[in-house]
Amino acid sequence: MSIRRYLLLGAIGLFAICTTSHRSIAQTASSNAAVIATTQVPRHFNGAVQSGLATAMPSSQIFASPLRYDDNWNPQPYLAQSWDVAPDGLSVTLHLVKNAVFHDGQPVTSEDVAFSIMAIKANHPFQTMLAAVEKVDTPDPSTAVIRLSHPSPSLLLAMSPALMPILPKHVYGDGQDLKAHPANLKPIGSGPFKLTEYKQGEYYTLEKFDKFFMPGRPKLDKIVVRIVSDPNAALVSMERGDVNILPFVAGVRDIDRLQKASNIVVTDKGFAGVGPLNWLAFNTKKKPLDDVRVRQAIAYAANRDFIVGKLMSGKAAPATGPIAPGSPLEEKAVDSYKVDYAKAAELLDAAGYPKGADGSRFGLTIDYIPGADEQQRNVAEYLRSQLKRVGINLEVRAAPDFPTWAQRVSNYDFDLTRDTVFNWGDPVIGVNRTYLSSNIRKGIIWSNTQQYSNPKVDELLQAAAVETSPEKRKALYSEFQKIVVKDVPIYFINATPYYNAFSKGLGGLPTSIWGMMSPLDEVHWETPPKT
Amino acid sequence: MTTLETSTPLTVESSGQPARRAASPGRVAFRQFLRSPSGVCGACLLIVIILGTAIGPVVYPVDPLDLVGGPFTPPSADAWLGTDYLGRDVLAGLIYGGRASLAVGAVAALITIAIGLTVGALAGFFGGAIDAALVKITEFFQILPPLLFAMVLVTLFGQKLTTITLAIGAVSWTSAARLTRAEFMRLRNLDFVKASRAAGAGDAYLMLRVLLPNALPPVIVSATLAIGVAILFEGGLSFLGLGDPNTMSWGLMLGQNRNYVLDAWWAVIFPGTAIFLAVLSISLVGDGVNDAINPRLRRRM
Numbered sequence: 094m095s096i097r098r099y100l101l102l103g104a105i106g107l108f109a110i111c112t113t114s115h116r117s118i119a120q121t122a123s124s125n126a127a128v129i130a131t132t133q134v135p136r137h138f139n140g141a142v143q144s145g146l147a148t149a150m151p152s153s154q155i156f157a158s159p160l161r162y163d164d165n166w167n168p169q170p171y172l173a174q175s176w177d178v179a180p181d182g183l184s185v186t187l188h189l190v191k192n193a194v195f196h197d198g199q200p201v202t203s204e205d206v207a208f209s210i211m212a213i214k215a216n217h218p219f220q221t222m223l224a225a226v227e228k229v230d231t232p233d234p235s236t237a238v239i240r241l242s243h244p245s246p247s248l249l250l251a252m253s254p255a256l257m258p259i260l261p262k263h264v265y266g267d268g269q270d271l272k273a274h275p276a277n278l279k280p281i282g283s284g285p286f287k288l289t290e291y292k293q294g295e296y297y298t299l300e301k302f303d304k305f306f307m308p309g310r311p312k313l314d315k316i317v318v319r320i321v322s323d324p325n326a327a328l329v330s331m332e333r334g335d336v337n338i339l340p341f342v343a344g345v346r347d348i349d350r351l352q353k354a355s356n357i358v359v360t361d362k363g364f365a366g367v368g369p370l371n372w373l374a375f376n377t378k379k380k381p382l383d384d385v386r387v388r389q390a391i392a393y394a395a396n397r398d399f400i401v402g403k404l405m406s407g408k409a410a411p412a413t414g415p416i417a418p419g420s421p422l423e424e425k426a427v428d429s430y431k432v433d434y435a436k437a438a439e440l441l442d443a444a445g446y447p448k449g450a451d452g453s454r455f456g457l458t459i460d461y462i463p464g465a466d467e468q469q470r471n472v473a474e475y476l477r478s479q480l481k482r483v484g485i486n487l488e489v490r491a492a493p494d495f496p497t498w499a500q501r502v503s504n505y506d507f508d509l510t511r512d513t514v515f516n517w518g519d520p521v522i523g524v525n526r527t528y529l530s531s532n533i534r535k536g537i538i539w540s541n542t543q544q545y546s547n548p549k550v551d552e553l554l555q556a557a558a559v560e561t562s563p564e565k566r567k568a569l570y571s572e573f574q575k576i577v578v579k580d581v582p583i584y585f586i587n588a589t590p591y592y593n594a595f596s597k598g599l600g601g602l603p604t605s606i607w608g609m610m611s612p613l614d615e616v617h618w619e620t621p622p623k624t
Numbered sequence: 625m626t627t628l629e630t631s632t633p634l635t636v637e638s639s640g641q642p643a644r645r646a647a648s649p650g651r652v653a654f655r656q657f658l659r660s661p662s663g664v665c666g667a668c669l670l671i672v673i674i675l676g677t678a679i680g681p682v683v684y685p686v687d688p689l690d691l692v693g694g695p696f697t698p699p700s701a702d703a704w705l706g707t708d709y710l711g712r713d714v715l716a717g718l719i720y721g722g723r724a725s726l727a728v729g730a731v732a733a734l735i736t737i738a739i740g741l742t743v744g745a746l747a748g749f750f751g752g753a754i755d756a757a758l759v760k761i762t763e764f765f766q767i768l769p770p771l772l773f774a775m776v777l778v779t780l781f782g783q784k785l786t787t788i789t790l791a792i793g794a795v796s797w798t799s800a801a802r803l804t805r806a807e808f809m810r811l812r813n814l815d816f817v818k819a820s821r822a823a824g825a826g827d828a829y830l831m832l833r834v835l836l837p838n839a840l841p842p843v844i845v846s847a848t849l850a851i852g853v854a855i856l857f858e859g860g861l862s863f864l865g866l867g868d869p870n871t872m873s874w875g876l877m878l879g880q881n882r883n884y885v886l887d888a889w890w891a892v893i894f895p896g897t898a899i900f901l902a903v904l905s906i907s908l909v910g911d912g913v914n915d916a917i918n919p920r921l922r923r924r925m
Contacts, residue, residue, distance in 0.1 A: 346883070346884070346887070403694065403695055403711075404695070404710070463865075466880075466883065467883075470869070471709065471710060473869075474689075474710055474869065475691070475710050477689065477870075478689060478690050478691045478710070478712075481689075481690070488870050489869040489870055490782075490783075491783045491865075491866075491869050493779040493783075493866070
């Protein structure tokens with residue numbers, strides 16, 4: 094055989110390899126598998142040391158957690174088949190299932206639970222989440238007792254898959270730094286799926302874990318998560334059916350397009366836990382915004398109805414307070430600042446800022462997070478025209494990138510800013526940080542950058558954090574919300590319009606409060622897609 | 625350039641007709657310009673555009689940043705050219721945006737020529753070490769990709785119309801500098817310059833009164849074209865999201881509305897057409913001026 098023939102054979106072989114590998118990716122759409130497309134690139138897969146949507150989605154598939162939640166904020170058994178909160182609220186006992194094993198075959202024991210909880214307390218960015226935990230006792234392999242320094246009603250929500258992945262102690266407990274642990278990229282958990290392949294920044298593959306402790310689950314054999322940098326490309330793939338699940342769609346026009354597609358189901362359920370809020374924040378220490386009347390006047394002029402109805406095309410739920418719509422703790426009976434220019438003018442006059450000869454009172458700047466024009470820039474520009482009606486000249490300050498914006502806001506170099514902040518389930522985890530005067534920390538974004546300080550609010554938040562009676566706790570939070578809305582350190586506008594899109598024919602959709610950040614073990618094909 | 629190098633012998637050749645010398649060079653050039661149909665068309669178009677942006681606000685006093693109706697209102701009796709994604713009037717945007725775009729173009733072109741003339745004249749006149757240093761600096765600026773460099777400048781110093789104008793000027797002066805330098809180097813050894821020097825003219829006098837007027841024609845053409853390039857540049861920066869959000873300009877309208885082209889084509893097509901017509905008219909005028917002050921072409925006609 095001549096060399097040329099060898100080369101020819103080689104070329105044919107290469108071609109065959111290329112086409113088969115291509116087919117294997119394409120096939121996933123037809124067999125008992127689903128393809129997810131996301132623009133979010135996970136740094137790694139260990140949700141115990143990393144917050145954010147990019148890590149939480151795979152981490153919730155790979156790792157099981159003590160509890161999971163339904164779509165109505167009720168805790169459900171997961172690794173813990175039952176749990177008791179002591180009457181004094183100072184300990185929580187978890188009774189673990191006995192048949193749970195990690196992907197490497199080792200059983201899940203209370204040792205692993207104790208190790209994981211302490212690891213999360215030490216490493217997770219949400220420092221308030223497990224602040225009350227002192228230690229975890231392990232009287233026997235299937236019982237873990239969490240000891241608390243004070244009652245912590247938020248602990249049950251903190252045991253969700255997105256926030257408390259149970260790590261195998263025999264893998265992660267080797268003394269290496271958890272934030273840079275090599276197993277974060279080759280994770281071993283006890284969740285419904287195991288990570289079999291990760292091509293950095295391109296895709297990762299989750300395969301069914303045969304010995305998953307819940308019988309009959311997961312229902313899918315395989316999930317391929319494709320990382321697509323261009324949201325538009327992801328959208329087109331979804332429309333063509335190459336992709337079966339498109340999570341975290343936030344563009345109003347994109348949502349519209351997906352809703353019109355006949356082969357796609359779109360839902361905004363699954364974000365109550367995250368509780369994303371879009372708001373307008375004030376620098377309450379800077380003149381003239383240090384006067385509550387000025388802030389109230391701006392709120393009266395801003396016109397939430399127009400922003401929600403027109404700029405968000407009605408795709409977003411209006412938000413009137415610091416706790417996101419959909420949370421059982423949300424207080425609806427607060428002043429909604431319905432648009433009222435006369436009242437705004439009155440307040441500004443009373444605050445000592447009369448209209449000048451040219452019709453203007455004073456000038457302010459407005460910043461916004463760059464990158465999401467519909468949610469951020471358009472609203473900032475709209476507010477400029479709105480505030481002009483009451484004599485405030487607003488100058489829109491564009492930031493070239495996220496760090497520039499974060500730098501300005503966290504160093505109090507701003508007047509007004511648009512912002513998007515997540516509630517993360519319980520107020521203790523994601524709400525307190527914005528309002529506690531002890532969290533006025535210069536240089537840290539998403540701390541109390543408004544520099545808002547009200548002793549009554551501090552007191553209410555501290556009391557609510559340790560209040561074990563749900564009714565009393567709700568009452569404390571409702572008073573907190575009324576005060577904050579009246580003080581207007583922030584004018585609340587809407588819940589960020591997040592949507593998940595699914596191919597028609599998929600059943601068992603993740604519509605619980607944590608949505609795509611909960612185990613996808615019930616997702617299955619009711620009608621398999623045509624090949 | 626090549627045409628100009630042959631200009632000296634040509635003038636000598638045609639110097640046998642003293643009657644032609646009676647008119648001033650400016651008037652001759654103007655008369656010549658009127659004979660170029662494309663130049664005249666361009667000039668007419670440009671005058672219409674400038675008048676529109678100058679008188680427009682008097683006839684149509686609508687603030688381009690104000691909301692006049694619902695978002696995405698198609699062209700109608702209330703808003704002749706429709707409204708954009710916030711409900712701002714597109715026609716008002718065109719009028720006020722035209723002022724900003726033309727001003728950016730003109731000022732940036734002035735900056736371009738001012739820097740280019742200074743650097744080029746010094747380098748071409750003195751030669752030697754000064755020339756070497758200035759050419760190195762010019763080359764340094766020339767190898768930077770202009771759009772990227774301008775983006776960096778705007779990002780660093782803020783998205784303000786003045787910053788954008790300065791940035792455009794700062795990145796586009798190199799060709800004017802090279803042009804001027806070449807003209808000065810060619811002219812400085814000609815006999816009339818030597819004669820002036822022998823008559824006791826100083827460096828400053830030679831540069832400003834003797835060399836500069838003779839080096840100007842190609843620079844004027846390049847300045848005219850620079851206006852069009854600067855308008856396009858502003859459009860490009862705005863398109864990439866680096867426009868000044870507080871001043872309406874054609875580029876800003878285009879850049880902000882492009883995401884909504886399927887919902888409101890009118891908010892994209894009209895500013896796009898305006899930029900196209902403005903740049904086209906300026907290019908035509910530039911060509912006409914080139915024809916008018918280019919002696920070889922003049923003789924051919």
